[in-house]
Each structure stands twice: as C-alpha cells, then as structure tokens.
Amino acid sequence: MLFKPLFTKMGVDTQQLRVILEVKLLMDDRRPYNQMRRAHKQKKDTKNTSLLAMFFLALMGCFMIFLLTMGNPLLGHTLYLSMFMIMMALTLVSDFTSVLIDVRDNFIILPRPVNDSTFTTSRILHITVHVFKMLISIGLPGLIYVVITDGPLGGIAFFVEIIATTLFSIFVVNMIYLLVLKVSSPEKFKNFISYFQIFVSIFVFAGYQVLPRISTRMDLHGINLLAYKLAYVYPPVWFASFYDTISHPETFAVAKLVMGVIGIIVPFVTIFIVVRYLAPGFNRKLSAIAGSGSEPEPQLVTTTGAAAVKEPATFVSNLSKFLCKDPVEQAGFKLTWWLTSRYRDFKVKVYPSFAYVPVYFVYYVFLGKGSGRNDPRSPEITEGQGYLLLTYLTSFVILTVLSQISQSEKYKAAWVMFSTPHNRPGKIVSGMFKAVMLKYFVPFYLVVSIFGLFLWGPVIINDLVLSFFNILVYGVILAIINVTYLPFSQPAVTEGGKTFARFLVMFVIFILGMAHYALSRWEWAINTGAVFSILLFWVLFHYFSKRDWKAMEADYG
Amino acid sequence: MTVPIIQIRNLGKSYGTKQVLKNINLDVSPGQIIGYIGPNGAGKSTTVKILIGLIADFEGEILISGKPLRENVIDIKRTIGYVPENAEIYEVLTPMEYLDFVGKLQGMDESLIRQRATKMLENFGLRPNMDQRMDTFSKGMRQKVMLISGIIHNPQIIVLDEPLSGLDANAVIMVKEIISRLAKEGKTIFYCSHMMDVVEKVSDRIVLINNGEIIAHGTFEELKQNSGQSLESIFARLTGKEDIGDSAGAFLDAFE
Numbered sequence: 001m002l003f004k005p006l007f008t009k010m011g012v013d014t015q016q017l018r019v020i021l022e023v024k025l026l027m028d029d030r031r032p033y034n035q036m037r038r039a040h041k042q043k044k045d046t047k048n049t050s051l052l053a054m055f056f057l058a059l060m061g062c063f064m065i066f067l068l069t070m071g072n073p074l075l076g077h078t079l080y081l082s083m084f085m086i087m088m089a090l091t092l093v094s095d096f097t098s099v100l101i102d103v104r105d106n107f108i109i110l111p112r113p114v115n116d117s118t119f120t121t122s123r124i125l126h127i128t129v130h131v132f133k134m135l136i137s138i139g140l141p142g143l144i145y146v147v148i149t150d151g152p153l154g155g156i157a158f159f160v161e162i163i164a165t166t167l168f169s170i171f172v173v174n175m176i177y178l179l180v181l182k183v184s185s186p187e188k189f190k191n192f193i194s195y196f197q198i199f200v201s202i203f204v205f206a207g208y209q210v211l212p213r214i215s216t217r218m219d220l221h222g223i224n225l226l227a228y229k230l231a232y233v234y235p236p237v238w239f240a241s242f243y244d245t246i247s248h249p250e251t252f253a254v255a256k257l258v259m260g261v262i263g264i265i266v267p268f269v270t271i272f273i274v275v276r277y278l279a280p281g282f283n284r285k286l287s288a289i290a291g292s293g294s295e296p297e298p299q300l301v302t303t304t305g306a307a308a309v310k311e312p313a314t315f316v317s318n319l320s321k322f323l324c325k326d327p328v329e330q331a332g333f334k335l336t337w338w339l340t341s342r343y344r345d346f347k348v349k350v351y352p353s354f355a356y357v358p359v360y361f362v363y364y365v366f367l368g369k370g371s372g373r374n375d376p377r378s379p380e381i382t383e384g385q386g387y388l389l390l391t392y393l394t395s396f397v398i399l400t401v402l403s404q405i406s407q408s409e410k411y412k413a414a415w416v417m418f419s420t421p422h423n424r425p426g427k428i429v430s431g432m433f434k435a436v437m438l439k440y441f442v443p444f445y446l447v448v449s450i451f452g453l454f455l456w457g458p459v460i461i462n463d464l465v466l467s468f469f470n471i472l473v474y475g476v477i478l479a480i481i482n483v484t485y486l487p488f489s490q491p492a493v494t495e496g497g498k499t500f501a502r503f504l505v506m507f508v509i510f511i512l513g514m515a516h517y518a519l520s521r522w523e524w525a526i527n528t529g530a531v532f533s534i535l536l537f538w539v540l541f542h543y544f545s546k547r548d549w550k551a552m553e554a555d556y557g
Numbered sequence: 558m559t560v561p562i563i564q565i566r567n568l569g570k571s572y573g574t575k576q577v578l579k580n581i582n583l584d585v586s587p588g589q590i591i592g593y594i595g596p597n598g599a600g601k602s603t604t605v606k607i608l609i610g611l612i613a614d615f616e617g618e619i620l621i622s623g624k625p626l627r628e629n630v631i632d633i634k635r636t637i638g639y640v641p642e643n644a645e646i647y648e649v650l651t652p653m654e655y656l657d658f659v660g661k662l663q664g665m666d667e668s669l670i671r672q673r674a675t676k677m678l679e680n681f682g683l684r685p686n687m688d689q690r691m692d693t694f695s696k697g698m699r700q701k702v703m704l705i706s707g708i709i710h711n712p713q714i715i716v717l718d719e720p721l722s723g724l725d726a727n728a729v730i731m732v733k734e735i736i737s738r739l740a741k742e743g744k745t746i747f748y749c750s751h752m753m754d755v756v757e758k759v760s761d762r763i764v765l766i767n768n769g770e771i772i773a774h775g776t777f778e779e780l781k782q783n784s785g786q787s788l789e790s791i792f793a794r795l796t797g798k799e800d801i802g803d804s805a806g807a808f809l810d811a812f813e
Contacts, residue, residue: 113634
C-alpha cells in the first residue's frame with residue numbers, strides 16, 4: 001500500500017480498506033456484463049467481467065483512432081476527445097449506481113466497526129480504479145497510434161489531454177447527477193438511469209455503424225476549427241489545443257496556446273469543486289436513494305362501495321376489451337401492456353433496438369455506395385425502392401420484443417398463470433401478441449410510414465399495407481416457433497437451441513421482402529398480395545391463439 | 558439485578574414531521590433474551606438500526622456497557638452482531654469469501670475466521686457448499702450464512718431480525734437452542750419477530766411497541782396476568798385489534 005501513512009493520518013483503517021476493495025473488485029469481476037449477457041453460458045460462473053468490459057472498451061478505442069486521423073490534428077483530436085468524453089460520461093453514469101452505490105453496503109458493511117473515512121475512502125478508491133480501467137482501455141489504442149505517428153512527446157501530450165478529459169467528464173457526470181437528483185425523486189432516479197443505459201446502447205451502436213462511413217466520405221482537411229467562434233467555448237477543443245501546441249509547434253497560434261493552458265487548468269479546478277463542494281451533498285443524496293427514501297408510501301385510494309366493485313374504465317382495459325373477446329386473452333393483453341412499461345430490465349433490453357432501424361436505414365440508403373446522396377430528396381432515392389428496406393427493417397422491432405417477452409428477472413411470479421385453471425395458454429400469448437404489436441410495432445410503423453409518405457409520396461400506400469401485413473405474418477410465425485413460453489415466465493438466459501428454426505424465421509422476412517420487391521412494379525400485384533397477406537395473417541393468428549399446453553414448453557420452475 | 562448492558566433513555570426519532578419513536582426507555586441485563594414485537598411500522602427496525610449504530614441522528618441517550626453510543630460507535634459495533642431481516646448479501650461471493658470479508662472488517666485473524674466459519678458452516682450442513690457462489694442458494698441457506706456472519710466475531714450483544722425466516726424445522730430447533738445457549742453464556746439477545754409463538758417461548762422478557770411507544774413490557778407470565786392467554790391475543794388486545802374475529806368474518810362475507 002503506497003499511501004499507507006497518508007491514509008493512517010486520515011483515520012483510515014488500511015487493513016479494512018484493503019479487504020473492502022478486494023471484495024468489491026472481486027465482485028465487479030463476477031457481475032455479468034451487460035453486452036455479453038447473450039453470449040454467456042447460463043450455468044457457468046462469470047469471471048473476469050472487468051477484463052471483458054475493458055476489451056470491449058478497447059475495441060471502441062480502436063475505432064476511435066479513425067477520428068484522430070480526420071483533418072488536421074486539432075480537428076482530429078477535438079473529435080476524438082469529444083467521443084472520449086461522451087463514452088466516459090455515458091459509461092460512468094450507468095455504472096455509478098449499479099457498481100459503486102451498492103444498497104447492500106448499508107446492511108453488510110455499515111453495521112461493522114468501519115469508520116466513516118475508511119468507508120468513504122474505499123468508495124473513492126473504487127471509483128478511481130474503475131475510472132482508471134476505463135481510461136486505459138479506451139485511451140490505449142489512441143496512445144499507441146499517437147506514439148507511432150508523433151513520437152514520445154506527442155504520446156505524453158496525448159496522455160495529459162485524455163487525463164484532463166477524464167477529469168472533466170467526472171465533473172460533467174457529477175453535474176448530471178446533481179441536476180437529476182434535484183428535479184426528481186430517488187425512485188425516478190433509477191428510471192432515469194435505465195433510460196440512460198438505453199441511450200448508451202444506442203449511441204455505441206450508432207457509433208460503430210456510422211462513424212467509419214462518415215470519416216471516409218467527408219473531406220475534412222480544409223476545415224479550420226479556429227474559424228468558428230463556438231469552438232472556443234467547447235472543452236474538447238481546449239484539450240486538443242494543448243496537444244496541438246506541444247506536438248505540432250509548427251502550426252503555433254496564440255489562441256491555441258491560451259486554450260491549451262485553460263484546458264489544463266480547468267479540469268483541476270472542476271475536480272476541486274467536485275471534491276470540495278459537490279461530493280458531500282452528493283453522497284448524502286445517494287444514500288437517500290438507497291435508504292429509507294426508496295420506500296414510497298403506498299398511495300391510498302379510497303374507493304368504497306359500488307365504485308370499488310366496478311372496474312375502473314382505463315384506456316388499457318378498454319383497449320383490451322375492444323381487441324380481445326376472450327377474458328383470458330384480455331388478461332394476457334393487459335398483463336403484457338402493463339409489465340412491458342414497468343419492468344426496467346425489459347425496457348433496457350428492448351428499447352435500444354428501436355433505434356437500430358433508423359440507424360441501419362441511414363447507413364444503407366444515405367451512406368450507400370456512390371456519392372451525391374446526401375440530399376434525402378434527390379431523385380436517386382425517391383425513385384428507388386428504399387422504402388421497402390425501411391418498412392421491412394421495422395420487423396426488427398418485433399424480433400427483439402418477441403425474443404425478450406418471455407423473460408424477466410421476476411419470472412417466478414408467473415406461477416399464477418400455471419396454477420389457474422384456464423386451459424388455453426394460447427389465449428394468453430395471443431393477448432400478449434396483440435398487446436406488443438399495438439404498443440410497439442404499430443406506432444413505430446406509423447412513424448415510418450409517415451416518413452415514407454413524405455419522401456416517396458402517396459404511391460407507396462399499397463406497399464405500406466402489404467408490408468405491414470407481411471411483417472405481421474412474419475411476427476406470428478416468429479411467435480409460433482420461438483415464443484413457446486408464457487410472457488415473463490423465464491429467467492433471462494441465453495437463447496440456445498433452435499438456432500436452425502431461428503435462422504429459418506429470419507429467412508421468412510427476407511423472402512417476404514424479396515417477393516414484395518419483385519412484385520413492386522405491378523400495382524395490381526401489390527394489391528392482391530396485400531389481400532392475400534391479410535388472409536394469411538388471420539389464419540396463422542387463429543392457429544396461434546388455439547395453442548394448448550402441449551404446444552407450449554410450459555414447464556414451471 | 559446486574560448492571561444493565563443496554564440502557565435506553567428517552568429515545569426519540571423523527572423523519573421530518575413524522576415521529577417514529579417517542580420516549581423509549583429500556584434496560585437490558587447481560588444474558589437476557591428480549592423479545593421485541595410490534596405491528597408493522599411500529600418502529601421496531603428503527604430502534605434496531607439506532608441500537609446497532611446505523612442511525613446516528615436520534616434524540617435521547619443510549620449506553621452500551623455504560624458507554625454512550627454516540628461517542629463510541631466503532632468500539633460498540635465491535636461488540637454487536639446483527640442479522641438483518643431482508644437477507645441482503647453479496648451473493649456473487651462464496652460463503653467462505655463472505656465470512657472472511659465480514660470477519661476481517663470485525664478485525665479478526667484470518668486463521669480464526671477460517672476455523673470458526675468452517676465449523677459453523679459444517680454444523681449447519683453447508684460444508685459441501687462452502688466454496689460455491691451464493692447466487693444459487695436457497696433462502697434458508699442464505700439465512701444460515703447470515704446468521705453465522707452475525708455472530709462469527711463472538712459479540713456480546715446479538716440483534717436478530719426474523720432470524721428463522723426460510724429455515725426448515727430442524728434448523729429452527731437448532732437456532733432456537735443456539736440462542737438460548739448463547740444467553741446462558743451471558744450474551745444479550747435482542748430478538749425481533751412477528752412469530753408470536755416463538756417469541757413467547759424464547760424470550761425472557763417481552764417488549765411490545767406500537768406507534769413508536771412501549772405499550773407493554775415484562776415477562777410472558779406478567780403480561781399474561783394483565784391481559785390474556787397467549788402472546789398472540791395479548792398482542793391483538795394491546796395493539797387495538799380485538800375485533801379481529803369480526804374482521805375475519807367480514808372478510809369472508811365477500812363471498813356472499
């Protein structure tokens with residue numbers, strides 16, 4: 001222990017500190033890693049999670065080298081550092097609560113004879129180790145690149161600039177936390193964190209897809225950042241100026257020197273503000289998240305007599321009555337509708353995929369081969385069949401929703417669907433199917449359709465109808481083959497087995513899409529196809545809702 | 558009567574304007590088992606949290622072995638063992654790793670921890686699971702590990718919050734026996750529970766609180782003289798729910 005004398009002076013029990021840190025880091029290593037949840041085998045104990053996480057961050061870091069090469073060094077580094085800062089801030093926000101603020105500490109560590117400074121120091125060191133791991137893994141590829149191209153001096157300057165960026169990111173994250181805690185309750189805060197995780201996934205995904213494309217297509221060499229006034233107040237520019245001034249003295253400018261100096265001073269000032277002024281209140285607020293504040297008083301709704309007997313006519317229950325005749329089906333519908341909005345783990349897994357559709361679309365249509373496609377209204381696009389790609393991409397929404405719908409952390413609660421004497425599990429799943437289609441697919445498809453109509457005009461209306469039902473047909477087939485469990489009745493596990501069936505189903509949407517594409521030059525064929533598709537959907541759905549227990553792998557427990 | 562090991566004087570606690578504890582006074586002698594009961598939300602767990610030093614901000618005074626709790630929290634925590642109600646545990650650790658962690662925070666020597674933990678786990682029948690991660694454990698198995706973690710440092714005062722939850726009948730008998738033997742050795746036990754029949758049998762003295770106040774206090778015999786037959790009926794009478802029979806009837810009326 002390097003700082004032992006210092007810690008002892010602060011009243012920290014170094015022995016306890018070491019034990020706490022060891023255990024915390026060990027636990028970090030065993031926590032299943034978000035991005036890897038699909039790949040990791042169920043029964044095998046997870047190990048080395050942090051190494052894995054570092055590996056993924058390093059991959060991202062490799063991608064980011066692209067940014068460094070863009071335009072002149074000042075611009076390249078500004079872009080790189082912006083990305084770095086965003087990555088850092090996003091990861092920190094989502095990790096802070098889960099990794100660093102552990103509610104169980106209140107019951108496990110605090111009743112033990114551990115003094116406050118030991119406990120606080122252990123948290124600070126834990127955060128430091130965490131941040132340092134991220135810093136190393138994201139920054140290392142860039143560092144190697146810079147050392148190779150600009151030599152050791154550049155390497156040192158680069159190192160300083162990423163440290164400055166990291167400190168600044170911590171400041172930003174702190175500000176975000178304080179702001180959110182100020183305007184919302186601790187309970188909402190947890191929701192906020194899960195939305196943040198959704199945002200992170202989307203961001204990382206879009207980054208992987210779009211960045212390399214943009215960098216090869218745009219000519220950035222001519223851009224001089226210093227010509228833009230706004231650039232002077234953008235922190236990454238300061239940090240990049242520092243680097244530029246040191247490793248490329250031939251392009252010296254006073255403005256850069258000044259900004260470089262600011263860039264070195266500001267992070268230390270902000271981190272001082274964090275430690276001195278923000279951290280104390282911050283800790284108190286965070287312990288409120290964990291503590292008694294998280295037990296909201298149940299709202300007392302006093303409905304008595306006749307009012308209590310009648311079911312309140314809510315939007316969802318009306319909808320379920322409108323769409324489902326069978327009471328069991330209505331129950332499945334409402335259960336799915338409510339739980340999908342209330343289970344955080346479902347939202348975190350499913351919502352990011354909604355963003356994949358626009359990202360892929362932009363990727364294929366606008367950034368496709370050839371140039372001159374930057375204008376979305378160019379004839380090349382409006383006369384093509386790009387809308388088909390767009391509409392069929394929405395099937396992705398169905399794929400993710402249906403593959404997650406039977407899983408839940410609280411899967412044991414599903415016993416109630418097994419113990420009740422209804423004999424039509426098909427009714428529950430058909431209610432579920434209607435609910436997810438109406439809740440996720442239909443609105444999504446509507447937005448996409450409006451966008452499509454805006455670009456391509458009303459001629460595509462019949463195409464929209466056909467592809468809508470084609471996708472629904474695909475959805476039912478997917479549900480018949482893959483959704484063999486009741487909603488929310490299975491623990492989150494790997495999707496093993498049935499790989500072949502899964503592949504075949506993927507093929508279905510491909511065939512449907514291709515058929516549509518082949519027919520698309522005859523309007524009458526599209527119209528006939530649409531009618532046929534509606535019929536097919538109706539028949540398949542009917543079959544789907546008739547399933548009995550045998551068709552379900554309905555083992556409970 | 559010997560010198561009390563726990564002395565609670567005019568203890569009060571409020572969250573905002575809501576007063577959770579009002580003027581609690583209690584003396585506990587070494588070797589006693591105190592059954593601490595009360596309806597949900599009566600202030601039981603708040604008392605416990607204050608007693609074990611988790612909540613520092615309270616009114617009144619608490620003396621443990623004659624030393625004021627506020628000024629000696631760390632020293633006093635060394636002599637207290639706590640088994641919380643909701644089995645919060647680092648389930649990605651193995652029992653051995655967890656107990657090693659807890660023991661070291663208590664300032665114990667590694668070999669002593671190992672020796673004690675092995676023995677205790679063995680007697681709870683967890684020897685084969687000693688090096689398995691606890692995320693696959695049943696509730697009873699976790700509860701056993703929690704119990705061991707609460708007493709591994711051989712504390713003078715043991716605070717138990719529903720210690721029997723999830724345990725099977727054999728383990729229940731064993732834990733009850735452990736509790737009474739610990740008391741015979743002079744350990745003080747603070748036993749919180751909703752299971753009246755257990756409290757009735759285990760406790761030397763029973764403290765009943767309601768709305769943050771002690772409303773009854775004495776041995777089971779004493780309480781019986783004043784109030785009723787079983788602890789259950791005493792509890793019902795004192796917490797103002799004598800008409801439970803009527804409520805049950807009204808409940809069943811829903812079928813009509």
